[in-house]
Amino acid sequence: xxxxxxxxxxxxxxxxxxxxIKCTYSDSASNYFPWYKQELGKxxxxxxxIRSNVGEKKDQRIAVTLNKTAKHFSLHITETQPExxxxxxxxxxxxxxxxxxxxGRGTSLIVHP
Amino acid sequence: SQxxxxxxATLVQPVGSPLSLECTVEGTSNPNLYWYRxxxxxxxxxxxxxVGIGQISSEVPQNLSASRPQDRQFILSSKKLLLSDSGFxxxxxxxxxxxxxxFFGPGTRLTVL
Numbered sequence: 001x002x003x004x005x006x007x008x009x010x011x012x013x014x015x016x017x018x019x020x021i022k023c024t025y026s027d028s029a030s031n032y033f034p035w036y037k038q039e040l041g042k043x044x045x046x047x048x049x050i051r052s053n054v055g056e057k058k059d060q061r062i063a064v065t066l067n068k069t070a071k072h073f074s075l076h077i078t079e080t081q082p083e084x085x086x087x088x089x090x091x092x093x094x095x096x097x098x099x100x101x102x103x104g105r106g107t108s109l110i111v112h113p
Numbered sequence: 114s115q116x117x118x119x120x121x122a123t124l125v126q127p128v129g130s131p132l133s134l135e136c137t138v139e140g141t142s143n144p145n146l147y148w149y150r151x152x153x154x155x156x157x158x159x160x161x162x163x164v165g166i167g168q169i170s171s172e173v174p175q176n177l178s179a180s181r182p183q184d185r186q187f188i189l190s191s192k193k194l195l196l197s198d199s200g201f202x203x204x205x206x207x208x209x210x211x212x213x214x215x216f217f218g219p220g221t222r223l224t225v226l
Contacts (some may be wrong), residue, residue, distance in 0.1 A: 032213045043203050043217035044157075051213075089157065095213050099145050099164065100172075103157045 002027040004092050006104025014112050019080050021107045023090035024072040030092040033073045034101065035064060038087045048075070051095075080111045115140035117218040119204050125224045132177075132191040134221050136204030139185065145207040146187040147215070148179055152200045163187060164210065199225045 003026040013019050023033075031052035036044035050057045050064045050073065057064050061080075066073040077084055087108050093101035120135045138144050148160040159172045161179035169179050176195060180188045187204060204218040 034214065036217070041220075041222070043205075043220045046214060046216060049213065093213075096211055099162060099207065099210060100159065101215060105154075105156045 002030055002092055002094075002102040004090060004102045004104045006090050006107060008107060009105065010108045010110070012110045012112065013080055015080060015082060017080055019077045019084070019109055019111075021075045021088055021090070021109070022072060023074070023092075023104050024070075025092040025102070026071065027092070027094065028068075028071065029094045029097070030102075032093050032095040032101075033064070033066060034091050034093075035062075035075050036089040036091070038089065038106075040086075044089055077109075080109075082111050082113050085109055085111045115206075115208070115216075117204060117206055117216065119202075119218040119221050121221060122219065123222045123224075125226060126194050127226055128196055129193050132189070132194050132198070132223070134189040134202055134204075134223075136187040136189075136218060137185055138206050141185070141206070141208055143184060143209060145210060145212075146181065147205040147207075148187065148189050149203040149205060149217075150200045151203060151220075157203070160189070194225045196225050199223055 006023045034049035037047045038044040048064050050066050061078050063076045087106045089106050090104040091101040116139045118137045145164050147162045150158045163169050163181045178190050202221045205215050207215045
């Protein structure tokens with residue numbers, strides 16, 4: 001089955017700095033890679049996703065890159081703000097073959113004002 | 114628009130008592146539904162998923178069970194709770210088997226004493 005590794009487990013940055021979270025996956029059949037943001041006491045919220053036919057996708061201050069050859073993808077947050085503080089999860093799934101995404105273990109991002 | 118509800122938001126139960134958590138989705142039909150548990154440490158553990166009424170797949174053998182009595186209703190149950198059942202329970206849905214995106218509900222915080 002698929003295995004997703006996520007690093008780092010904790011990331012502490014100063015407001016205004018950039019933050020990068022990296023994930024690797026094992027199943028070359030995976031072709032859909034979403035990222036979720038989970039604030040304290042709430043359910044994860046889908047913030048951005050990327051498909052395997054795209055190398056990069058941006059949405060304002062967040063971007064995701066995908067390297068299919070190396071089987072890794074990353075979340076980039078620029079100009080971080082205190083409200084970006086949360087736990088971020090990456091995931092990988094085989095669309096439309098599998099109903100079940102495989103999640104990374106999460107990264108706790110702390111943005112210091 | 115589609116929304117997902119979980120009830121109750123928080124629950125404190127004694128060891129050995131029964132459990133019933135409810136998840137309902139509005140604004141869609143025949144969604145794929147999922148139950149996850151998130152223990153302290155952030156990881157998302159898939160417990161059950163359902164692709165239709167009465168169709169339940171179990172990912173982790175334990176003292177929990179799930180049922181889908183209606184198209185947009187997913188219930189997580191236990192006859193006798195254990196201390197280890199404490200955690201944050203998340204319901205998630207996918208619009209249908211052709212959809213890539215998976216969306217999470219607000220979660221239920223369960224504490225077993």
